[in-house]
Amino acid sequence: MIDTVFIGMSGLTSYSKGLKAISNNVTNLNTPGFKTSQLQFTDLFYQGSQNGTGAGRFGNGVGTNGTSLNFLPGDFRSTGNELDVAINGQGFFVLRDEQDNLRYTKAGQFEFNSNGVLVNRNGGERVMAYEAGNLREITLQGMQSNPPKASTEIVLKGNLSPEGTQHTINNVAVFDSAGKQHNLTLAFSDKKQDAVTGETNWTVTVKEGAATLTSGNYKFKNSLAVGGSDSLNFSFTPVGAPASNVTVKLGPNVQAFNLGTTSSLEVESKDGYGLGTLTKQSFDDEGRLVLSYSNLQSDKRYQLATARFSNLDSLEQIGNNQFQTKDTNAVSYAVASKGQDAIRSRAVEISNVDLSQEFSDLILNQRGYQASSQIVSTANEMIQELFEMKGRR
Incomplete structure (x- = not known):
């Protein structure tokens, strides 16, 4: 009967550990990235005959083999x-x-x-x-700002009607190599028709405020730009920085259809940007x-x-x-x-704790603990009865 007490005590100890594992799971219900653990129970060594004869074969209670982790994903x-x-x-x-x-x-x-x-x-x-097979830390050092890039190209789109006499595109923002912004005006004027070639010639003037940066000619024939006469160049030379050249070109989406005196020619795209924070x-x-x-650029060097x-x-x-x-x-x-x-x-x-499973396991551990305590109590009563029998002799 003394062995029975120790067997019952092994149950009390093991189910106490099981309760500890369950309580840890439940209390981490809202812990991000938490993975539940489950206590592994094992029966203890056996003694006696293996064939069931004589004294028979009896176990020595229950033990634990530590916990196993459940790596099923949690919800997001x-x-x-x-x-x-x-x-x-x-x-x-x-x-x-x-x-x-x-x-x-x-x-x-x-x-x-x-x-x-x-x-x-x-x-x-x-x-x-x-990166490249190596682990490295992620730092913002040297990345608090984004360096400027000089504008190199302005591409136009839309219709430049031959019925009109002038057309202006205002507030065309470009940047020099120092990152300074320049607001330009593109003025189309002095239209001329060449009766021999059938070409329409426009004079284009690029200005910054009152200063003229460059002027040139765009030519159209059969409502399309004439190759070799569809772009012009100008440059900026900022103080203490290298010069930058810019090309203004008629893109593939530019036409010259007769749609009245109003034109829809505008900027389709342009590169370059200033300093960004x-x-x-x-x-x-x-x-x-x-x-x-802030200059609408982005950096994705770390993964x-x-x-x-x-x-x-x-x-x-x-x-x-x-x-x-x-x-x-x-x-x-x-x-x-x-x-x-x-x-x-x-x-x-979030954690992958399943409350319904944990509460089910909690009931099983509670019942196991109660049953083990009852075994200890019953064995204690039997030992007490034996002492009383001994005392009556």
Whole structure:
């Protein structure tokens, strides 16, 4: 009967551990990236005959073999934070702590610290990007502004009616090599008809304010631009910066149909931009960090590293929504793609806790604990009865 008490106590101990695992799962219901664990029960060693004769074969209770992790994905929850990301797949984000240890997480809650380095919001670990087979940190150093680019081409579109006598395109913004903006006016005037060639000749003047930068001629025949007479050039020479040349050309969408005295000629496209300052950081669906600037340009040089494991059992929880691996050979690094481990921006993966399953397991553990306590109580009563029998002799 003493053995029975120890067997009952093994149940009490094991079911207490089971309750601890369940309580940890339930309390982490809203923890981003949390993965549930389940306690593994095992029967203890046996003693006695194996063939059922004689004293028979009896077990010695129940024990535990630790917990196993459930890596089923959790749901995605929108946060609206530009630097919150979730992985739609088996991959993990890669972090590096102050001791250069690699950590892995499903909780993509990131921010830039005071040094401009992308870090884990909860622990401050550096978030890793993957490039040319190497892990590297993500930093804004040298990227707070976007350098200017000089304009080189202005392409026009629309109709320049031969019935009109003049047409003006105002406020054409271009940039020199120093990033300074120049607002230009393109004036079409002094139209002439060549009766011999059938060409219509327009004089074009490019001005900045009252200053004339250049002038030239555009020619049309049969309502289309004449090759070799469909562009003109001018240049800027800013102080302390190299000169930049700009071409104004008639694009393929320019015609000269007789549609009255009004023309619709306008700018179709132009390149160049001024100095831009950083306005926003976000991630796209392939994990690229998108830096947006005030000059409408963007930079996508960093792409988040993802880690995949050939054996998920090599992962163990270390707290703070993070994991470490016991087998470095089981991990491989890559980047996300739209097909595999696609990134969900402005969202996080919440825990995969199933409350209905946890409450069911809770009832089973409670009943197991009650049954084990009843075994101890019954064995205690039998021992007490034996002592009383001994005392009556």
